[in-house]
Amino acid sequence: MSVILALTAALFLIVIGVLRGKKERQTEKPVLVRRYIHPGHTWARITEDRDVAIGVDDFGQSLIGTIDDVLLPRLLHSVKQGATTFRVWHGAREVQLVSPVSGRVIEKNEMVMHNPSLINSSPYGDGWLIKVRPYKLPPQLRNLFTGRAAHQWQDAAKAQLSRLFSGTPALMYQDGGVLMQNLADRCSDEEWARVAMEFFLVNEQ
Numbered sequence: 001m002s003v004i005l006a007l008t009a010a011l012f013l014i015v016i017g018v019l020r021g022k023k024e025r026q027t028e029k030p031v032l033v034r035r036y037i038h039p040g041h042t043w044a045r046i047t048e049d050r051d052v053a054i055g056v057d058d059f060g061q062s063l064i065g066t067i068d069d070v071l072l073p074r075l076l077h078s079v080k081q082g083a084t085t086f087r088v089w090h091g092a093r094e095v096q097l098v099s100p101v102s103g104r105v106i107e108k109n110e111m112v113m114h115n116p117s118l119i120n121s122s123p124y125g126d127g128w129l130i131k132v133r134p135y136k137l138p139p140q141l142r143n144l145f146t147g148r149a150a151h152q153w154q155d156a157a158k159a160q161l162s163r164l165f166s167g168t169p170a171l172m173y174q175d176g177g178v179l180m181q182n183l184a185d186r187c188s189d190e191e192w193a194r195v196a197m198e199f200f201l202v203n204e205q
Contacts, residue, residue, distance in 0.1 A: 035124065036144035037153065038100035040082070040201040043124070044144065047131065052101050055128040056088075056119050059154055060097075063161075063199060065090045065184045067116040072130055077105045079132060081140050084202070086129055088116065093184045093192060096202045101140050103132030157199065164194065 036044045041060030045053045061067065071087040079085045085099035108130050112118050118127040134140070145153045184192055196202045 033124075034146060035150070036100060036141055036146045037150045038082070038098060038144055039153075040098040040100075041157075041199060042086075042097055042100045044100040044141075045124075045128075046137075051106060051131050052103060052134050052137070053128045053131050054100060056086075056097060056123055057154075058123050059157055060200070061120050061123045061127075063183055063195060064088060064093075064095050065120075067119045070112060070116045070119070070129070072108045072113065073105050075105055075108065079103060079105060079130075081143065082201070088119070090184050095196060095200055098201055099132075100144055101132065101134050101137065103134040103137075105130050106133050107131040160198065164198065165191075 033045060037057055038044070041057045041063070043055055043057045047053055056064075067088045067090055069089040073079060073085055079099040079102060081100065081102045082098050084096045086097040088095050088097065109118075109126075109128050111126060112129060119129075121127065183195075187195065
């Protein structure tokens with residue numbers, strides 16, 4: 001009888017432990033990742049090592065369309081906030097992109113170099129471009145958008161795009177308000193030059 005009681009007690013403790021573990025996992029809060037967005041549609045995220053991962057924001061990659069090729073700066077190269085740092089291609093259209101922060105390049109995303117379309121499919125994940133060791137980061141972050149301010153700014157960018165193509169609305173959005181894929185293919189050279197200037201700040205170097 002004592003053996004049966006001992007086994008019953010052990011089984012009870014095991015069940016309690018499993019249920020408690022499930023409850024703890026259910027109440028775990030998701031980890032919020034803070035990203036900082038540059039007006040030139042690139043983003044920065046501080047890593048656990050206090051370095052900075054950099055990529056293209058979702059709106060930016062949507063404007064460019066399917067990215068066929070990418071040119072990243074070499075390792076140990078110094079990049080400057082707001083200066084042209086990357087080049088991407090959609091077909092024959094080249095887009096220059098600025099760095100959201102200043103620093104020294106310590107890592108390049110090899111996956112993106114072999115598969116540039118990751119920038120489209122996972123702009124905030126596997127589609128990151130480089131990691132840098134930043135210079136005097138806190139004052140630079142004040143030049144970027146984050147949180148609610150980033151969402152408000154992105155809404156303003158969509159409104160800006162609507163104004164830019166107000167005469168040809170078919171170029172902009174599909175049903176449901178989704179940005180038309182491969183907008184670059186549908187623009188004239190003059191229209192695309194204006195998009196590059198206003199949204200990617202290519203003439204503000």
